[in-house]
Amino acid sequence: MKTTIYYFSATGNSLHVAREIAAKLEDCTLVSMPELRESKTILDDAERVGFVFPTHYFGLPPLVSSFITKLETDKDSYLFAVTTSGSNRHFSSALQQVAMLLTEKGRKLSAGFHIDMISSYTPLSDLPPLEKTNKKLEQAELAIEKAANAISAVRGNHEAEHFWLPFHAINKYWRWNLLPHAYRKFSCTDACTSCGNCEKVCPVNNISLHAGKPQWRENCQECLACLHFCPVKSIEFGSRTAGRKRYHHPKITFTDLTNPKK
Structure with missing residues (x-):
């Protein structure tokens, strides 16, 4: 059975999940959503x-909702969604939003899964200790395997988001009122070496170097990939990320995200 998995990943959690699921399916192709954003x-x-x-502000990243709106599939296709986040499914509206977008297109979400992983949103809280991080990632592997088995068997599966409505409202408020100004919160310290990693890892080409320093434009997704992949930790977002740890999934590298076809 032919399968396509479209993924968006900023710090590697979702790419790792996509790869693990693809490995259990025959004739499966992985495609980066950002690479098709201009289509x-x-x-x-x-x-x-x-x-x-990933889940952003308890719901869909704008890049993902835009992608789903543009995608046309066969009416009988088995459509599934897997979202990664730092909290459980009851603090999310992501799957419900996917279902609503597909309904508008005359399609149906066949299965939806939440994978509880490591939150990379360090403006809210620092990363947990390494031991706790490793334990959580081990638990995530079990959830990934469970999701992969259900997808392989083409089973209907809907992990309920019982409180999706208020979290959907929060996500909408963020997208319309906070996200348009997010780019102004980024700053760069004198530790910057002008390596250009931030420019390369941005999923929407929203960063460019001027006089060797990154400049952020208005199309920010607030995914924080630039912050986490800065090798000298020179990028900050607001006033709370200074001194906090940086993160990417231990099995995903900078090259994996910037050169997905290699």
């Missing part, structure tokens, strides 16, 4: 089509 329409005739992405 007006995306056609896919695979029998199984999946979306793997």
